[in-house]
Amino acid sequence: MINRAMASAIDLLKAPVLLKALVLLMALVLLMALMNPLSAAQPLVFENEEQAERFRLLASELRCLVCQNQTLADSDAPLAHDLRQEIFKMLQAGKSNDEIKTFLVDRYGDFVLYSPPLDRNTLLLWFMPALLLLAGGGLLITRIRKQAMAQDANGEIDGDGKN
Amino acid sequence: MTGRLLPLIAFVLLAILLAVGLTISDHKTDIPSPLIGKQIPEFSLPVLGDPGRVINRDDLLGKFEGRPFVINVWASWCPPCRLEHPLLMELARDGRIPIVGLHYRDQPDAGQTFLTRFGDPAQFHLSDVSGRTSIDFGVYAAPETFLIDGDGKVAFKHIGALTNEVVAEHLLALNREQAPR
Numbered sequence: 001m002i003n004r005a006m007a008s009a010i011d012l013l014k015a016p017v018l019l020k021a022l023v024l025l026m027a028l029v030l031l032m033a034l035m036n037p038l039s040a041a042q043p044l045v046f047e048n049e050e051q052a053e054r055f056r057l058l059a060s061e062l063r064c065l066v067c068q069n070q071t072l073a074d075s076d077a078p079l080a081h082d083l084r085q086e087i088f089k090m091l092q093a094g095k096s097n098d099e100i101k102t103f104l105v106d107r108y109g110d111f112v113l114y115s116p117p118l119d120r121n122t123l124l125l126w127f128m129p130a131l132l133l134l135a136g137g138g139l140l141i142t143r144i145r146k147q148a149m150a151q152d153a154n155g156e157i158d159g160d161g162k163n
Numbered sequence: 164m165t166g167r168l169l170p171l172i173a174f175v176l177l178a179i180l181l182a183v184g185l186t187i188s189d190h191k192t193d194i195p196s197p198l199i200g201k202q203i204p205e206f207s208l209p210v211l212g213d214p215g216r217v218i219n220r221d222d223l224l225g226k227f228e229g230r231p232f233v234i235n236v237w238a239s240w241c242p243p244c245r246l247e248h249p250l251l252m253e254l255a256r257d258g259r260i261p262i263v264g265l266h267y268r269d270q271p272d273a274g275q276t277f278l279t280r281f282g283d284p285a286q287f288h289l290s291d292v293s294g295r296t297s298i299d300f301g302v303y304a305a306p307e308t309f310l311i312d313g314d315g316k317v318a319f320k321h322i323g324a325l326t327n328e329v330v331a332e333h334l335l336a337l338n339r340e341q342a343p344r
Contacts, residue, residue: 079298079304105197106197107198107300107301
């Protein structure tokens, strides 16, 4: 293995300038990736797998308020980082998922929840898809029935619509 | 006959929906604060430039003795804070409403440099380096400006740089009600 690495290193010395430059560039990019401050952030250490799972669930159900189409889990915004820390602290303090969500809703409003609660303001939001489905389905069924009736009247069976 | 009109009706409805969406989209990123009408949260923060002095909620409310005041959340790293700064300076000059700064997620040195360079509109600034108190205030993007009424409740919140309209219509609204001149 080492011999091979040595051999490829020697090969590289013999390689044309362009290739050397390319390898150097790749090494530089790798180095920069390693020096990225984000990867230097301390990983959260959970007490057990269950707690880690709850953290992942909460962070993926809560919205980052800075970049509003990302979850707290996805976002690199400083506030998202702070809020993840708060969630982590509350988990460690033995708070329930509901208590943690309430903490955030009390401060930032229902907007932080990716699935909003069912209340008067959100009735339309929750039931519009079902209503649209019913309306569309109803329309489709009456259309099909009408067509079938028209075909029956014409005495056709193949029903290719060319009557 | 209705079958022929249906696509047209659907199109008109969709157009109306889009028009409504377009007209409200200017403010769709402004999240209404659940703190409106509620007492400002408890806190305990050092004063910027005087870290030995620590102020909590009761100290803060006591200072204004039932008069409304403004809490302005700002940081030296925030360009819109720089943008709204002249308005705050103007507000401070004519003394219509007292301003308290909430220096948010920023190094004290950087904040003081900012104030030395551009002027200090506030009576004092609370220094929230970690941003923890600002989470309790529901802050998610500096600058944010809160109007606190005489009872210590949040009367109004503005997200983003202040404008002349916001100052006149909202920040000074309580002044007109409570102390007509």
